[in-house]
Amino acid sequence: MIKKDYKTEERVVVDNHCVDVHLICDCCGKEIEQHSYYWNLCTGHYDWGNDSVDSIKHYDLCSNECFKKEVDSFLREGHTTPYVNAETEFYFKRAHMGE
Numbered sequence: 001m002i003k004k005d006y007k008t009e010e011r012v013v014v015d016n017h018c019v020d021v022h023l024i025c026d027c028c029g030k031e032i033e034q035h036s037y038y039w040n041l042c043t044g045h046y047d048w049g050n051d052s053v054d055s056i057k058h059y060d061l062c063s064n065e066c067f068k069k070e071v072d073s074f075l076r077e078g079h080t081t082p083y084v085n086a087e088t089e090f091y092f093k094r095a096h097m098g099e
């Protein structure tokens, strides 16, 4: 007889952007308005080999101006192997659930 351990399926939903907290622009410090688009920026570089993971930074940015400022100041750090990932996201604050 084959014995199998069936594990119940666990689902953990993690959604950092929909928690009921204020979303603050990492550049100008303004609160990002609900139901608006904002920039999600990630910068980093490979200059430090394995330690390069410590160079990764995430930013929430309220406007094109703040986005440009952060990218610009990152580029001015002058790394030899920089990278930038960026996309706009829609900020939607969910109502409290299960509380």
Ligand SMILES: [Zn+2]
Residues within 6 Å of the ligand: 025, 026, 027, 028, 029, 030, 061, 062, 063, 066
């Ligand atoms: Zn801003």
